[in-house]
Amino acid sequence: MVAKDLVPRFYKNERKDFLASIPKELLLDALKRMLLIRNFETRAEAAYQQGKVGGFFHSYIGQEAIQTAAYQVIGKDNWWITSYRCHALALLLGATPDELMAELFGRVTGNAKGRGGSMHFYTDRLLGGFGIVGGQIPIATGAAFSLKYLDQKSKVAVCFMGEGAVAQGSFHESLNLASLWNLPCIYVIENNQWGMGTAVNRALTNKRIAEEKAPGYNMKGYTFDGMDYLDCFAAFQHVYREVLETGRPVLIEALTERFKGHSISDPALYRTKDELKACMSRDPILQMKTDLIEAKILTEEQYKAIDKECRETVLKAITFAEDSPWPSPDTLGEDVFAPETEEGIR
Amino acid sequence: MTSTQLIELREALRQAMDEEMERDSRVFIMGEEVAEYNGAYKVTKGMLAKWGPKRVIDTPIAELGFGGLAIGAAMTGLRPIVEFMSFNFSFVGADQIISNAAKMYYMSGNRYSVPIVFRGPNGAAAQVSSQHSHCVESIYGVLPGLIIVAPSNAYDAKGLLKSSIRSNNPVLFLESELSYGDKMEIPTEEYLVPIGKANVVQEGNDVTLISHSRMVNLCKQAALELLAQGISVEVIDLRSIRPLDIETVARSIRKTHRAVLVEEGHFFAGITAEVGFEIMEVCFDDLDAPIVRVCQRDTPMPYSKVLEVETMPTVPRIIAAIKQTKI
Numbered sequence: 163m164v165a166k167d168l169v170p171r172f173y174k175n176e177r178k179d180f181l182a183s184i185p186k187e188l189l190l191d192a193l194k195r196m197l198l199i200r201n202f203e204t205r206a207e208a209a210y211q212q213g214k215v216g217g218f219f220h221s222y223i224g225q226e227a228i229q230t231a232a233y234q235v236i237g238k239d240n241w242w243i244t245s246y247r248c249h250a251l252a253l254l255l256g257a258t259p260d261e262l263m264a265e266l267f268g269r270v271t272g273n274a275k276g277r278g279g280s281m282h283f284y285t286d287r288l289l290g291g292f293g294i295v296g297g298q299i300p301i302a303t304g305a306a307f308s309l310k311y312l313d314q315k316s317k318v319a320v321c322f323m324g325e326g327a328v329a330q331g332s333f334h335e336s337l338n339l340a341s342l343w344n345l346p347c348i349y350v351i352e353n354n355q356w357g358m359g360t361a362v363n364r365a366l367t368n369k370r371i372a373e374e375k376a377p378g379y380n381m382k383g384y385t386f387d388g389m390d391y392l393d394c395f396a397a398f399q400h401v402y403r404e405v406l407e408t409g410r411p412v413l414i415e416a417l418t419e420r421f422k423g424h425s426i427s428d429p430a431l432y433r434t435k436d437e438l439k440a441c442m443s444r445d446p447i448l449q450m451k452t453d454l455i456e457a458k459i460l461t462e463e464q465y466k467a468i469d470k471e472c473r474e475t476v477l478k479a480i481t482f483a484e485d486s487p488w489p490s491p492d493t494l495g496e497d498v499f500a501p502e503t504e505e506g507i508r
Numbered sequence: 509m510t511s512t513q514l515i516e517l518r519e520a521l522r523q524a525m526d527e528e529m530e531r532d533s534r535v536f537i538m539g540e541e542v543a544e545y546n547g548a549y550k551v552t553k554g555m556l557a558k559w560g561p562k563r564v565i566d567t568p569i570a571e572l573g574f575g576g577l578a579i580g581a582a583m584t585g586l587r588p589i590v591e592f593m594s595f596n597f598s599f600v601g602a603d604q605i606i607s608n609a610a611k612m613y614y615m616s617g618n619r620y621s622v623p624i625v626f627r628g629p630n631g632a633a634a635q636v637s638s639q640h641s642h643c644v645e646s647i648y649g650v651l652p653g654l655i656i657v658a659p660s661n662a663y664d665a666k667g668l669l670k671s672s673i674r675s676n677n678p679v680l681f682l683e684s685e686l687s688y689g690d691k692m693e694i695p696t697e698e699y700l701v702p703i704g705k706a707n708v709v710q711e712g713n714d715v716t717l718i719s720h721s722r723m724v725n726l727c728k729q730a731a732l733e734l735l736a737q738g739i740s741v742e743v744i745d746l747r748s749i750r751p752l753d754i755e756t757v758a759r760s761i762r763k764t765h766r767a768v769l770v771e772e773g774h775f776f777a778g779i780t781a782e783v784g785f786e787i788m789e790v791c792f793d794d795l796d797a798p799i800v801r802v803c804q805r806d807t808p809m810p811y812s813k814v815l816e817v818e819t820m821p822t823v824p825r826i827i828a829a830i831k832q833t834k835i
Contacts (some may be wrong), residue, residue: 241584243580272617273617274615274616274617274619275617275618276617277614277615277616277617278615278616278617282615282616284616284617284619284620286619289580289583289584289620290612290615290616290620292607292608293607294603294607297576297603297604297607297608299576300572300573300574300575300576300577300579300580300604301576301577301579301580301583301604301608302580303573303576303577303580304576304577304578304579304580304581304582304583304584305580305581305583305584307577307580307581307586308580308581308584308585308586309584311536311562311581311586312585312586331572332572332573332576332603332604334573335570335572335573335574335576336573336576336577338568338570338573339567339568339570339573339574339577342568497613497614497617497618498613498614498652498653499613499653499655499676499677500613500618500621500622500623500676500677501676502674502675502676502677503676504671504674504675506671506700506702507670507671507672507674507675507700507702507703508671508675508702508703508704508751
């Protein structure tokens with residue numbers, strides 16, 4: 163857990179003033195999106211415990227503020243890429259809870275036709291959930307390369323990774339290329355403190371990963387509080403503007419902590435109960451709720467109603483998934499190759 | 509009569525890329541020394557001058573980085589050609605080829621295809637020792653989702669590379685450093701060679717000799733020497749490893765009833781192991797003798813000329829293998 167006095171603050175004005183600078187509708191939208199993610203992860207995990215979902219399952223609970231703020235600031239119509247902890251980003255980018263739950267259930271109506279599972283969610287702008295740590299970083303860099311090649315100056319690529327990926331070679335090679343070739347990519351390290359069961363200080367020598375690594379690539383690097391929606395919002399506003407202006411990549415670190423184990427099979431015994439309690443005391447959703455109630459944008463009743471609505475949406479998704487057909491075994495061999503559209507080549 | 513040109517294999521490859529870049533602005537080439545140096549083996553000679561640095565791109569030495577970057581570019585609307593200075597360097601970036609390029613279309617429920625060509629020299633050159641000489645086709649051949657092409661001559665190289673660039677799937681296009689200077693008369697006009705069709709390069713009746721890439725030339729030499737001894741050899745050039753055209757192979761064996769398989773790479777779990785097994789599955793009853801194979805012996809590639817020739821398939825080894833089928 164990041165000690166509270168060490169948590170950086172990105173926005174410079176008073177908290178309530180900064181909050182007041184964000185449109186009310188956007189704040190309520192953020193709360194709703196975070197609650198949808200929280201409810202989705204909670205119910206999907208319960209379905210897993212009942213044996214309805216298999217394989218790996220990496221929960222985003224505790225980290226909701228980061229991708230929610232990124233999505234709101236940057237907007238859907240860009241390229242988005244993340245690790246295997248991909249449920250939230252798919253929801254944010256418009257994949258329906260139905261199709262995502264059906265994917266977890268391995269059904270033909272699933273987001274990837276039941277072929278990808280928990281780690282491989284997609285949308286028309288989400289290039290995936292990637293199962294190999296750091297494997298998505300060169301892909302994101304390539305998406306930024308395409309934007310530049312095709313002269314799409316108003317767009318960026320956004321690449322999420324855990325702090326565990328920073329130790330991979332793909333991180334180094336990608337950031338070097340992105341900086342060398344002026345590619346518009348926002349690399350976001352979601353430092354949730356643990357690479358599976360290995361604490362970040364046993365994997366990296368850096369204290370402030372982005373701030374210390376970025377200068378080595380002649381890039382800007384920033385740190386912000388990933389448990390605080392407002393700080394996430396401020397940070398993404400800043401770096402998004404900067405990348406659009408400069409056409410250059412940027413490296414940022416969101417300090418956060420997942421509330422669950424690395425995956426569903428991880429009881430997280432490496433973290434004490436007190437440590438977990440401390441990080442859960444900074445729950446980004448509860449913080450948001452408190453902020454909005456204080457600002458008189460939200461009432462307790464309204465909060466409960468939004469939470470209930472999200473819960474019902476997710477429960478419906480579970481029903482949809484359960485009622486969906488399994489993929490036909492006849493389709494096993496389909497789509498190993500994309501159809502060819504040119505004549506005479508195969 | 510169609511007009512022809514006598515050109516080296518490297519020039520055939522360049523023409524293929526050049527024509528496809530002319531045809532499609534999304535096609536570009538990226539790799540180490542492809543631009544200002546004009547290619548380590550001069551395959552991309554003159555391309556920077558013609559197309560400029562936007563489409564002929566020198567990379568730092570970072571196969572994982574630029575290999576993955578190109579896959580990401582392919583997923584987002586471009587059609588990259590990536591040159592590996594040696595396919596042995598692809599191992600540094602193998603995760604991107606294996607986990608991302610090969611699996612993406614299937615894994616994403618057909619949302620994202622990866623139209624990309626990785627090309628460059630594969631296998632042995634002249635005394636470049638263990639780490640620059642490995643044949644990669646059997647390593648990557650086990651992966652569903654990859655197309656693997658390995659031409660033996662300039663005509664096929666040009667036509668197959670054009671087809672590969674037009675394919676909507678990831679293609680590993682395996683060349684041979686020792687063949688870049690091979691000259692051949694090929695059409696001046698544009699043509700394609702379809703991927704997945706083996707070619708009977710020499711007809712014969714007594715035994716079918718099956719190979720791919722540079723080894724096809726050794727097979728043709730062996731066939732010529734055996735002809736003088738009254739043995740008629742049918743030589744098949746697989747041309748593409750994935751998909752494998754086992755039908756053309758089987759058709760020949762139904763005629764000759766004997767098969768010898770030649771591969772520059774190693775025998776263990778090699779391409780000959782696969783082809784041999786498929787022959788057994790498809791036309792076991794047509795065989796009059798056990799299949800024999802000639803591959804690199806089970807050693808890393810040694811540096812010394814004397815040892816190098818000992819580990820590699822040679823014309824005498826191929827001839828001995830054919831005689832082992834007791835024609």
